[in-house]
Amino acid sequence: xxxxxxxxLRAAVMSTxxxxxxCSGADDATTSDPEPTSAPEAAxxxxxxxxxxxxxxxxxxSGRTWQAEADDLLDxxxxxxxxxxxxxxxxxxxxxxxxxxxxxxxxxAADQSFASFTGSVEVIRRARLLMEHEDELDPLTVRQxxxxxxxxxxxxxxxxxxARRRVAAEAAQSARLDGFQxxxxxxxxxxxxxxxxxxxxxxxxxESTNLDERQRAWEASKEVGTTLRDGLIELRDLRNGxxxxxxxxxxxxxxxxxxxxxxxxxxxxLERLVDEVRPLYTQLHCWARHRYAERYHAPQVPSNLPAxxxxxxxxxxxxxxxxxxxxxxLAASREPQWLVEQAERFYVSMGFAELxxxxxxxxxxxxxxxxQTRSKNAHASAWHVDLESDVRSLMSxxxxxxxxxxxxxELGHIYYYMSYSQPEVPFLLREGANRSYHEGMGDLIALxxxxxxxxxxxxxxxxxxxxxxxxxxLDSALTGPITFLPWxxxxxxxxxxxxxxxELPPDQLNARWWEHVAxxxxxxxxxxxxTDGCDACTKTHxxxxxxxxxxxxxxxxxxxxxxxxxxREILHQDPHACNYYGHREVGDFLRAIMSPGASRDWREVLxxxxxxxxxxxxxxxxxxxLLAHLxxxxxxxxxxxxxxxxxxxxxxEATPTE
Ligand SMILES: [Zn+2]
Numbered sequence: 001x002x003x004x005x006x007x008x009l010r011a012a013v014m015s016t017x018x019x020x021x022x023c024s025g026a027d028d029a030t031t032s033d034p035e036p037t038s039a040p041e042a043a044x045x046x047x048x049x050x051x052x053x054x055x056x057x058x059x060x061x062s063g064r065t066w067q068a069e070a071d072d073l074l075d076x077x078x079x080x081x082x083x084x085x086x087x088x089x090x091x092x093x094x095x096x097x098x099x100x101x102x103x104x105x106x107x108x109a110a111d112q113s114f115a116s117f118t119g120s121v122e123v124i125r126r127a128r129l130l131m132e133h134e135d136e137l138d139p140l141t142v143r144q145x146x147x148x149x150x151x152x153x154x155x156x157x158x159x160x161x162x163a164r165r166r167v168a169a170e171a172a173q174s175a176r177l178d179g180f181q182x183x184x185x186x187x188x189x190x191x192x193x194x195x196x197x198x199x200x201x202x203x204x205x206x207e208s209t210n211l212d213e214r215q216r217a218w219e220a221s222k223e224v225g226t227t228l229r230d231g232l233i234e235l236r237d238l239r240n241g242x243x244x245x246x247x248x249x250x251x252x253x254x255x256x257x258x259x260x261x262x263x264x265x266x267x268x269x270l271e272r273l274v275d276e277v278r279p280l281y282t283q284l285h286c287w288a289r290h291r292y293a294e295r296y297h298a299p300q301v302p303s304n305l306p307a308x309x310x311x312x313x314x315x316x317x318x319x320x321x322x323x324x325x326x327x328x329x330l331a332a333s334r335e336p337q338w339l340v341e342q343a344e345r346f347y348v349s350m351g352f353a354e355l356x357x358x359x360x361x362x363x364x365x366x367x368x369x370x371x372q373t374r375s376k377n378a379h380a381s382a383w384h385v386d387l388e389s390d391v392r393s394l395m396s397x398x399x400x401x402x403x404x405x406x407x408x409x410e411l412g413h414i415y416y417y418m419s420y421s422q423p424e425v426p427f428l429l430r431e432g433a434n435r436s437y438h439e440g441m442g443d444l445i446a447l448x449x450x451x452x453x454x455x456x457x458x459x460x461x462x463x464x465x466x467x468x469x470x471x472x473x474l475d476s477a478l479t480g481p482i483t484f485l486p487w488x489x490x491x492x493x494x495x496x497x498x499x500x501x502x503e504l505p506p507d508q509l510n511a512r513w514w515e516h517v518a519x520x521x522x523x524x525x526x527x528x529x530x531t532d533g534c535d536a537c538t539k540t541h542x543x544x545x546x547x548x549x550x551x552x553x554x555x556x557x558x559x560x561x562x563x564x565x566x567x568r569e570i571l572h573q574d575p576h577a578c579n580y581y582g583h584r585e586v587g588d589f590l591r592a593i594m595s596p597g598a599s600r601d602w603r604e605v606l607x608x609x610x611x612x613x614x615x616x617x618x619x620x621x622x623x624x625x626l627l628a629h630l631x632x633x634x635x636x637x638x639x640x641x642x643x644x645x646x647x648x649x650x651x652x653e654a655t656p657t658e
Contacts, residue, residue, distance in 0.1 A: 066133040070141045073126050074426070077148065080117060082387050082427040088114040089385045096377040096394060097364045119155035119163065123148060128247050140426075140599055146257055147428050147598065149246045153254055156245045166238040173231040173543050180224040184216060196220065198313075206311045206320060211296050215526045218308035221538060225510075226530065228537035233506050236499055239546060252500035255547040259434045260601055263501055269614065270489040270550055273557055274520060276616035277485050280623055283630040284482055285522050286639030291321055301637075305523045314539060315523050316487040322475040327401035330460050334404075336366055336397040342458060343407040346449065347415050350580060350587030355414065359391055367396045380406050382413030382442075387427045391417050404460070408449040412442035415590075420597030433593070433602035435548060440555035441594065444562050453579035469576065473626050481556040481619055488553035490520025495536055496547050507531045557616050558606075562593075564618035565610045575622055 095103035183192035432438035455461035567578035
């Protein structure tokens, strides 16, 4: 059940080029490590393509309302946006399914046209002016203008120099990250005696029981941070620059605006979600500390988890502590095509339409057949090529468990696209209700597809084969949402808020990072961290997918809230053994949430359909059987208090080591 999810939905929405959703492996809703695919570079060349001479008529002189002015802009913008978007998506599809310099060139050209339109001086000037009169505009208009400004921020032609410098700085930072030589052992002159790649380090952290070796591997994984620190500061300043160009205080605020929230509101929400799962996290943390201490023959059990004890470089997931079920064996006898068709049957059984014929003819679903020389992108993704009925998926489906859940997940995106492709939803708002909804919907269906009664009904889980529910739940908590939430909603989001909104000075990056790690994750580094380093920079997203990591946290929370509602209120079933298959009322519920796209406030939609604000309580409830089990296991260990480090001073002193 271990996997890496790569959710390019974000990369796409944020790069503004293509809301395609790319996910490599979403085998359940406990999505943890979403690595971004690199977004195509937005071109900075070109001039405004708006040349319709509307001039500077203002309401004061023309007597027209601001709403009428906004309608004019949108009437012009929306169809042009769709046309350029479609061209860009077609070119991107070609370059992803048949990688060649020619196709990459075609994609770059299409992206340039798109970016010079969405970032044009005229679009920005008018959208900003209209937003100054937000109170006089209807909510749907405001949502479109906001989306327009976020799009424009990727390549604002109002300050082409800034935009150009940003693209260059992003490319340079990626090159530093990709080109770094990790090293497990250095000679006295600092040259490398044992060069390694990150897979080697991950293997040591995944398997070794030698704490010295683990510490060397962990420290080696952080060395790249020193190389990246100044680049991150430069990028921070440039990103804040483009955000200010759009009228926002900083880049974090610009990104949060997708949710229609202020930064303070977002941070309050994230704090609350972390607090909600804290009782379970505390027990899990305590149990894991003891388990690890036993494994490593540590003389005593530390009150906070040493970062190098964990099988993940950032401690965002704690794999390898529980013996799992061999799920791959379950899907091994099915043809790859059956997996895709079964995923479609799942949706059709809930009352969704069959996939359009063009899905089957235009998609690229299986590994490149032997004999063909073309190469294709390895990440699973779902595409909305023309923002209407041209929906496609790019996968490489094989007969294993990961693809069983991934096919269900990817079709979640496809059915989301199909649900909001209707005249009431402007092209610009044919997206998830916020950035986390699309991913959440795919993950929800992946969770539903992993439920035992469904697996029994479609005979993937054979009669007589039993599942150890406690072990399954424990592994899913350790590698899924319970360990992921303090990391994503806590550490990552708070650090990036401090970085962008707080303009954190370079020599405080490590100290602040470890304060958050201690407070939220209850972890500490094995050695004092250098002030000229940047341990945060070792996480790809910090460099190339900035200021939106809370999307993953919110998607996780949403999954359990929706699942809980569907199982308890609609199906009247136990959320641990809940079968959506064949239930049209579940389809009706999901369609009602998906069909407005981003044209309505996500909080209103959630409240209307689940009767509650976003809350992690259903997630906690889902794992409640585990809480009792862990309390039993932890008896006498003094686990009742939160991780000691949550209240203690940060373990890292900000002094140089070398
Ligand atoms: Zn996805």
